[in-house]
Amino acid sequence: MTASAAIIGAVAIAAAGCSSGGGDGKGSGGAKEGDAAKLAISPSTGTKRVAPEQPVTVTADKGKLTGVTLTYGKNLKAEGRLAADGKSWKSARNLRPATTYTVNAQGTGDGGKQVTATSTFTTLTPAKKLEAGMSPLEGETVGVGMPVQLLLSRPVATKAGKVAVERALDVRMSKPVEGAWYWISDKEVDFRPRDYWPSGEKVKVVARLAGLKAGEGMYGMKDRTLTFSVGPRHITTIDAKQHRATVTDGGSTVRTMKVSLGKPGHDSYSGTMIAQEKTPHMVMDSATTGEPGEYRTPTNWNVRMTYSGTFVHSAPWSTDSQGNANVSHGCVNAPPGDAKWFYNFTNRGDVIKVTGTTRTLQFGNGPTPWAKSWDEWLKGSAVGSPVTGGPLG
16 A cells, blocks of 8 residues: 555545554653554444445554454454454454444554554444355255255345355355355355265355345345255156156166056146155045045155146055056056155155156146256356365364
């Protein structure tokens, strides 16, 4: 920094009224009064409604800073960086909204005189609070096709807001691979790898949303962190024309099951799906698909494949047709023993491919990241570029 720039910076700080603290001006250890440093903190003490994106700064007009802490809540510490010359410090991240912060700074003048300064201020409470949730579940072991879902409490409608959110998302992996985010809607953005996850992969996702401005008057309220593991490579292929399901584990076939899919007029979906959830017992009710009174049937060992109600499940009533004909209302009917085995074998996120039907899986019918090609998936990113996961640490 030039001398003139330093003077301009000092004048700007004074004009903004953001100085706090600065020593008693008396000599210490032979130092002259003029050797005492003055510390300036911004925001100044007592300031309210500080914007979360406004950085916290501390500067010393002479000498060096020897220590700066920025704390909030129950003595939680926020990160910051000291300049190489020791004369300034700046907070490293956005501030949390609706939070009181305290800055404590220490420094020494050219003659060794020790000085301190402090400032306590409060950040604004946003008009629109942005909260978030994530899937999979914390600590869950999932299949190789499972996406990461970030679900937002409010729509992020602008390109700038979406870019800001994506750039705040950090994906770390034990075996780094390429992936990308895709905006399913203004309230959901999902991450998938280019190809399926490697088996044994450990993933950590950090959503640094606290203080992030995602729209006019809208700020993220807190960070979210998610860790999960990827289990064995389970891929099941279901052939509607052959009425067979072939289940593989790590590329080797471990079971072949006779099945029955949707009958004409109730065709099952063809496409690459994932096991979205598992329910041991439930009642299949046609009212949920817009056909009240058509059927209401208790079922066991249900593995969901779509939001619209496609399951692999036990169907003891159709065992004569399984392996020979498609007679269901769209689900994949399996013998009770096979259905129970498949239920226990399957992790959420395992890949299930269906072929040979007249209906195609529609993107968005549940988490359906594999319904799009990699090039199509990339187009759904606000940033427009892939992400290679950073190492775990």
